[in-house]
Amino acid sequence: MEARDEAEKSTKKGKFSKQDRSPLFWGLAFGVVFGFLLHKGGATKYDVIIGQLLLTDFTVVKIMLSAVLTGMIGIYAMKTLGWVEVYPKSGSVGKSVVGGLIFGVGFAVLGYCPGTIAGAIGNGYLDALVGGLAGILIGAGLFAALYPRLSQGILSKGDFGDVTLPRWLKVNDWVVVIPVAVLILVLLYRLERSGL
Amino acid sequence: MMNLLTDARWSPYAVGIGIGVLSWFSFLISRTPIACSTTFAKTSGMIEKLLGGKDVDLKPYYRKIKLAVDWQWMFVVGIVIGAFVSALLSGDFHWQWVPSLWAGSLGGDPLTRVIVALVGGVCLGFGARWADGCTSGHGISGTLQLAVSSWIAAICFFIGGILMAHVIFKVIA
Numbered sequence: 084m085e086a087r088d089e090a091e092k093s094t095k096k097g098k099f100s101k102q103d104r105s106p107l108f109w110g111l112a113f114g115v116v117f118g119f120l121l122h123k124g125g126a127t128k129y130d131v132i133i134g135q136l137l138l139t140d141f142t143v144v145k146i147m148l149s150a151v152l153t154g155m156i157g158i159y160a161m162k163t164l165g166w167v168e169v170y171p172k173s174g175s176v177g178k179s180v181v182g183g184l185i186f187g188v189g190f191a192v193l194g195y196c197p198g199t200i201a202g203a204i205g206n207g208y209l210d211a212l213v214g215g216l217a218g219i220l221i222g223a224g225l226f227a228a229l230y231p232r233l234s235q236g237i238l239s240k241g242d243f244g245d246v247t248l249p250r251w252l253k254v255n256d257w258v259v260v261i262p263v264a265v266l267i268l269v270l271l272y273r274l275e276r277s278g279l
Numbered sequence: 280m281m282n283l284l285t286d287a288r289w290s291p292y293a294v295g296i297g298i299g300v301l302s303w304f305s306f307l308i309s310r311t312p313i314a315c316s317t318t319f320a321k322t323s324g325m326i327e328k329l330l331g332g333k334d335v336d337l338k339p340y341y342r343k344i345k346l347a348v349d350w351q352w353m354f355v356v357g358i359v360i361g362a363f364v365s366a367l368l369s370g371d372f373h374w375q376w377v378p379s380l381w382a383g384s385l386g387g388d389p390l391t392r393v394i395v396a397l398v399g400g401v402c403l404g405f406g407a408r409w410a411d412g413c414t415s416g417h418g419i420s421g422t423l424q425l426a427v428s429s430w431i432a433a434i435c436f437f438i439g440g441i442l443m444a445h446v447i448f449k450v451i452a
Contacts, residue, residue, distance in 0.1 A: 109309045110350035114357015116301055117313065121358065122365035123286070124294030129378035136437075136444030145291035146298065147419055153299025154423035158306055167306040172411055172421060174428020182410025183417075183432040187439020189406050191447060192399030194378065196414040197316040197407055200400075201355050205362030207374045214393035218400015223316075224323035225401070226408035230340035233409070248425040259425055271292075 118202050127202035129194035129210070136191050141279045145271065152267045159260045169247060176241030193218065287369040302420060309350055312424065314416030316407035317344055318355045323404075340408075384452035410435070 124146045125131040134140025161167040190196055193215050195203050200219065203211035226233075243251075249259045283289075298313075305313050324346045328335040336346055366372035376389035385391070407413040410432045412421060418436060421429020 106309060106350040107348065107353045109305075110353030111357045111360075113301060113305050113309070113313065114354035115361035115364070116357075117298065117354070118358035118361025118363075119365045120289075120294045120297045120301070120361075122362040122371070123289040123369075124291055125288055126294075127362050127366075130380040133378075133380055133444055133448070136440045137448055138441065142291045146295040147414075149292045149295025150298035150302070150419050151423045153296045154302040154419065155299075155425065157299065157303040158423060159425075161303065161307065167310075169424040169426075170312055171424055171426030172417070172428050174411070174426075174431060179410055179428050179431040180435050182406050182408075183435025184406075184439040186403060186406030186410050186413065186432075187436045187441075188443045189399050189401070189403030190414070190436060190440040191443035193396050193403050194381070194399070196403065196418075197319055198355075198358060198413065198415040201315070201358035202362035205359040205364075206366045207372050208378070209374060209376045210378065210389075210392045210396045214396025215400040215403075218397040218402075219319045219404035219407075220323040220326065220400075221397075222401040222404025222406070223320035223408050224327060224404075226405050227320060227324060227338055227340035230338075230408075234339070238409070243427060246427050248427060248430070251427055256425075263425065 117198070118205055121199055121202040122206060126199050127195075127206045127208070129203070129208070132196075132199065133191070133194050141274050145274065148267050148271055152264055155260060156264060159256050162256065171245045171247045173245035174243060175239060176243075177237040177239065181237060189222070284365075284368050285370075287371050298419065299423070302423060311350055312416065312420035313354070314351055314412060314420055315355055315358070316404075316413035316416060318352045319404055320344055320408055321346055321349075321352060384448055 121127050125142050126146060131140055131142050135143035158167060158169065162169060193200070195211055195215055197219060200211045200215050204216065247256075247259075248263075249256045252259065302313055305311060320340070321344060324335055324338070324341045324344075328346065335341060363372065377387050377392045381392055403413075410417065412418075412429065412432060414433075414436060417426075417429040417432040422433050
């Protein structure tokens with residue numbers, strides 16, 4: 084949050100001091116590593132992503148679940164130590180379910196998502212650059228145009244706020260972290276066992 | 280070490296663990312979760328402004344997300360560079376209009392593929408803003424923080440995606 088605020092402040096002033104520029108540097112550095120990993124995992128490829136959605140190639144789910152497992156344990160360990168905070172996004176039925184389903188349809192039609200399309204462009208895939216990127220920009224602009232109407236209506240239907248599972252269940256973080264970790268491990272184990 | 284860099288594919292678990300560790304550092308250093316899709320909305324607004332759109336900054340949505348280059352904008356640029364470097368190192372970089380899975384079922388015409396990709400992109404960009412996040416912001420960063428909104432959104436991404444992929448490849452093709 085601080086990084087984001089700093090970057091916003093600096094652009095409002097219209098000039099970047101040396102210190103204000105560091106979030107941009109770190110963003111680029113993290114992005115390079117993320118893009119490198121996405122490519123090494125095969126996630127920049129249409130065939131791998133569609134293979135996942137057709138349930139014939141489980142690469143994407145394996146990457147996501149092992150990232151969530153590793154990330155969750157580390158982030159909650161650091162949260163317990165007081166080193167980091169969490170930033171859960173607020174959601175509602177109208178927002179998360181309806182938006183999620185629209186996104187899913189786009190995901191299957193395009194065959195890339197907003198992160199992997201950047202990787203696909205780096206990989207040389209022109210359907211991503213010429214078709215997909217242009218489409219995402221148009222879709223995002225369309226949403227911005229409709230936002231005033233949507234935000235008063237469907238986006239606020241069934242609002243449940245910015246809660247995490249532990250806070251929603253009113254339990255210690257680790258009461259959720261450990262079972263979720265075990266669940267992910269079991270799921271990955273069963274995927275491997277069934278040869279997927 | 281050199282082999283590792285030039286290998287075209289790594290184990291998905293190695294990649295996933297790498298992304299998980301990367302997220303630790305983005306929380307520690309930048310105090311921000313890994314995410315991508317807001318950048319496309321910002322860029323869309325910036326282009327509209329560049330093309331002479333009036334009072335683009337004042338649109339409520341752009342007032343909310345701010346039309347400026349920030350951490351996440353640079354992160355997305357970094358993804359292009361990182362994937363390009365990895366593809367180049369492993370001899371996997373090539374220009375391609377039509378993915379092979381698509382060509383096998385739906386034909387090799389680049390124009391058809393680009394038009395469908397455009398339509399899919401519109402839906403994806405619109406849906407990502409509607410759900411307030413994408414496969415990285417909700418699917419990885421949100422779920423690893425155990426955010427309720429992200430678990431629901433991520434599950435819906437896959438429900439919608441799996442259904443639509445089956446419609447395309449089992450019904451239409």
